[in-house]
Amino acid sequence: MANGSPMMAELECRRKPITWILAVTCLCTVSYLLGAWQNTSNALNSNVITSDESNKIGCAHTSPSFGSHSLDFQAHHQVGLNESLLSSVKFPACALKYSEYTPCQDPRRARKFPKDMLVYRERHCPAKNELLRCLIPAPPKYKNPLKWPQSRDYSWYDNIPHRELSIEKAVQNWIQVEGDRFHFPGGGTMFPRGADAYIDDIGALISLTDGSIRTALDTGCGVSAKYSQGVASWGAYLLKRDILAMSFAPRDSHEAQVQFALERGVPAMIGVMASDRIPYPARSFDMAHCSRCLIPWQQYDGLYLLEVDRVLRPGGYWILSGPPINWKVHYRGWERTAEDLKHEQDSIEDLAKRLCWKKVIEKGDLAVWQKPINHIECVESRMVYKTPHICKNNNPDSAWYRKMEVCITPLPEVNSVEEIAGGAVEKWPGRAFALPPRISRGTITGITLKTFEEDNKMWKERLEHYKRIIKPLANGRFRNVMDMNARLGGLAAELMKYSVWVMNVMPVDHKQDTLGVIYERGFIGTYHDWCEAFSTYPRTYDLIHADGVFSIYQDRCDITYILLEMDRILRPEGTVIFRDSVEILVKIQSLTDGMRWKSRIMDHESGPFNPEKIMVAVKTYWTGEPSPAQ
Ligand SMILES: C[S@@+](CC[C@H](N)C(=O)[O-])C[C@H]1O[C@@H](n2cnc3c(N)ncnc32)[C@H](O)[C@@H]1O
Numbered sequence: 033m034a035n036g037s038p039m040m041a042e043l044e045c046r047r048k049p050i051t052w053i054l055a056v057t058c059l060c061t062v063s064y065l066l067g068a069w070q071n072t073s074n075a076l077n078s079n080v081i082t083s084d085e086s087n088k089i090g091c092a093h094t095s096p097s098f099g100s101h102s103l104d105f106q107a108h109h110q111v112g113l114n115e116s117l118l119s120s121v122k123f124p125a126c127a128l129k130y131s132e133y134t135p136c137q138d139p140r141r142a143r144k145f146p147k148d149m150l151v152y153r154e155r156h157c158p159a160k161n162e163l164l165r166c167l168i169p170a171p172p173k174y175k176n177p178l179k180w181p182q183s184r185d186y187s188w189y190d191n192i193p194h195r196e197l198s199i200e201k202a203v204q205n206w207i208q209v210e211g212d213r214f215h216f217p218g219g220g221t222m223f224p225r226g227a228d229a230y231i232d233d234i235g236a237l238i239s240l241t242d243g244s245i246r247t248a249l250d251t252g253c254g255v256s257a258k259y260s261q262g263v264a265s266w267g268a269y270l271l272k273r274d275i276l277a278m279s280f281a282p283r284d285s286h287e288a289q290v291q292f293a294l295e296r297g298v299p300a301m302i303g304v305m306a307s308d309r310i311p312y313p314a315r316s317f318d319m320a321h322c323s324r325c326l327i328p329w330q331q332y333d334g335l336y337l338l339e340v341d342r343v344l345r346p347g348g349y350w351i352l353s354g355p356p357i358n359w360k361v362h363y364r365g366w367e368r369t370a371e372d373l374k375h376e377q378d379s380i381e382d383l384a385k386r387l388c389w390k391k392v393i394e395k396g397d398l399a400v401w402q403k404p405i406n407h408i409e410c411v412e413s414r415m416v417y418k419t420p421h422i423c424k425n426n427n428p429d430s431a432w433y434r435k436m437e438v439c440i441t442p443l444p445e446v447n448s449v450e451e452i453a454g455g456a457v458e459k460w461p462g463r464a465f466a467l468p469p470r471i472s473r474g475t476i477t478g479i480t481l482k483t484f485e486e487d488n489k490m491w492k493e494r495l496e497h498y499k500r501i502i503k504p505l506a507n508g509r510f511r512n513v514m515d516m517n518a519r520l521g522g523l524a525a526e527l528m529k530y531s532v533w534v535m536n537v538m539p540v541d542h543k544q545d546t547l548g549v550i551y552e553r554g555f556i557g558t559y560h561d562w563c564e565a566f567s568t569y570p571r572t573y574d575l576i577h578a579d580g581v582f583s584i585y586q587d588r589c590d591i592t593y594i595l596l597e598m599d600r601i602l603r604p605e606g607t608v609i610f611r612d613s614v615e616i617l618v619k620i621q622s623l624t625d626g627m628r629w630k631s632r633i634m635d636h637e638s639g640p641f642n643p644e645k646i647m648v649a650v651k652t653y654w655t656g657e658p659s660p661a662q
Pocket residue numbers: 150251252253254255256257259260261262263280281282284289303304305306322323324325326327328
C-alpha cells in the first residue's frame with residue numbers, strides 16, 4: 033500500500049492524540065517524581081522543628097528539640113478539607129486543682145458508687161457533658177523527670193508536691209524528702225534489707241534468672257505507711273533482672289502510689305481488684321505477686337484468686353508475702369489474732385488446692401504456689417472439688433468492663449499431661465522475636481508466620497526512620513512509652529535496645545485481639561477504649577505512638593477528647609508520633625495547634641507515594657499558675 037493512502041492518513045490522525053496523551057503523561061510523572069524527591073530530601077536534610085509562636089501559658093522552659101532532621105511535609109497531596117476544620121481552636125488551661133486529674137478515677141465521682149467490694153474505686157468515667165475541654169496543667173516549678181536509672185531512686189518534689197508526705201510522714205521508710213527531691217530507699221520494716229534483697233529471697237525459691245520468668249504482675253503495688261517496701265519497688269528492682277512487671281493499685285486520695293511509680297519510670301497503672309476483670313488477657317503473666325496488698329483472697333468464694341489464675345500463664349507462679357504468711361512470727365505486729373490469721377491462711381491454702389495449684393514452698397515471709405500447665409487433672413478433680421466449677425462459654429481474654437465470675441477459666445485443650453496448654457513460650461530474650469504460640473496455633477484469624485515476619489521487618493524499618501527524625505529516641509530522653517494501638521507489639525520489640533518500657537494498648541474493639549501475643553513475646557500492655565480516659569495520672573508518658581488510632585476512632589467519638597486525653601497523659605516536652613492518612617493528620621494538627629503542640633506532617637518512610645503519612649508533635653513546656661485562692 034502507498035503511503036499516501038486514505039487508510040494511512042486515518043491511522044496518522046488517530047495516533048496524534050495518543051502521542052500527545054503519552055507525552056503529557058510522561059511530563060506529569062517526571063514532574064511528580066522530581067517534586068517527591070525534592071520533598072523527601074528536604075525532609076531529611078533541613079533543620080529542627082522550631083517554635084515560631086509564643087506558646088506560654090505559665091512559665092516558659094525550653095523549646096522542643098528534634099535533633100538535626102527536619103520533619104517537613106510539603107503537600108503534593110490535594111487535601112479536600114473543609115476550611116473550618118483548619119481554623120484552630122485554642123484550648124485554655126484547666127484550673128490548677130485539676131493538675132492530678134484522673135477522669136475515670138475521680139474521687140468525687142467515686143463517692144456515688146458502692147463501697148462494697150471497692151466498686152467505687154473502679155473506673156467510672158465522666159459523662160459527655162462532664163468532659164473537660166481544657167488542658168491539664170503541670171504544677172508550678174515542674175521539671176523534666178530525672179533520667180533512668182537515677183529516676184528509680186529519686187524524683188523531683190515539685191512534680192508531685194504533696195506536702196503531707198514531706199511533713200506528717202517524713203519518717204516513712206518508703207519515701208523521704210531530701211531538699212528538692214523525693215528519695216525512694218526501697219526498704220521497709222517487713223523487708224528491712226529492701227526490695228532488691230527481697231527479690232533475691234524470691235530468687236532463692238524460684239529461678240528468676242534463666243529467662244523463664246519475664247512478665248510479672250504486682251497487685252496492690254502501692255504503699256502502706258509502715259511496712260511497705262516502697263512504691264512499685266518490686267517492679268522497679270525486677271527490671272535489672274530483665275523481668276517486666278505490670279503494677280497496679282487504686283487511685284488513693286493521699287498516697288499517689290501509681291503516680292510515683294510512673295514518675296520513677298516504672299511501669300504501672302491505676303487498677304483495683306473489685307468487681308470487674310483486670311484489663312489483661314488470659315495466660316499473660318509468668319508470675320503474680322502480692323506483698324501486704326490487702327486483697328481479700330479468701331473472700332467472695334475466691335473470686336480474686338480465680339482472676340489471678342485467669343491471667344497467670346500455665347505453670348506460672350503466685351507469690352504471697354505479708355498477712356497471713358508467717359503469722360506465727362508477725363501476728364502481734366499486725367495487731368491481729370493468731371486464730372484469725374491461721375483461718376485466713378487455711379482458707380487460701382484450701383482455695384489454691386481447689387484451683388489445682390501446687391504449693392511450691394513457704395519459707396520465712398514468702399509463700400509460692402504454681403498454676404498447673406494444663407487442666408487435664410483439674411477437670412478430673414471436679415469430682416472431688418465441687419467448687420469452683422470450670423467456666424463455660426466465656427472468652428478468657430475478654431476483660432473490658434467484664435464482671436469477674438466465680439469459676440476457673442479453662443485452659444486450651446491438650447493431648448497429654450505433659451503438654452503446656454496453649455503452647456510453651458521461649459525463654460527471654462529469644463521470646464521477643466520467636467513465633468508466639470497464639471500465632472503458630474492459628475488462634476488469631478488472619479495472622480500467620482508470614483504476617484509476623486513481615487511485621488517485624490516493617491518495625492525495623494520504622495525504627496530506623498524514627499531514629500533519624502527523632503533524636504531524643506537514641507539519647508535516653510524517653511523512658512515511659514505508650515503504643516496506643518500496639519498490634520503485635522512490634523514497636524516494643526524494636527525498642528528493646530533502649531532504656532525504655534512500653535505500655536502496649538489494645539483498643540477494645542479492634543478486629544484482631546493481639547494483646548495475648550504481646551505478652552507471649554514478653555511485653556506488657558492493657559485493653560483500652562480510647563473514647564475514655566486511660567487509667568493513669570497526668571504527665572506519665574514521654575513518648576506516645578498513635579498508629580492508625582484515629583482511623584479507628586474518628587466515627588466512634590469526638591477525636592478532640594482523645595487528643596486532650598493524650599495531652600493529659602503526656603509529659604511536658606513529650607513527643608507523639610501519629611501515623612494516619614493525610615486528611616486525618618491535618619485535622620489532628622488543627623486541634624493540636626490549639627493545644628500548644630508543635631508538629632510537622634511528613635511522608636511515610638517508604639516515600640511520598642504511600643497514602644499513610646507521619647506526624648511528629650511535641651507538647652511544649654508550660655505549667656499552671658497558682659491562683660491567689662489556691
Ligand atoms: C499495704 S500496701 C502494700 C504495698 C506494696 N505491695 C508493698 O509491699 O509495699 C497495700 C496496697 O494494696 C492496695 N490495695 C488494697 N486493696 C486492693 C485491691 N482490692 N486491689 C488492688 N490493690 C489494692 C492499696 O491501695 C495499697 O496500695
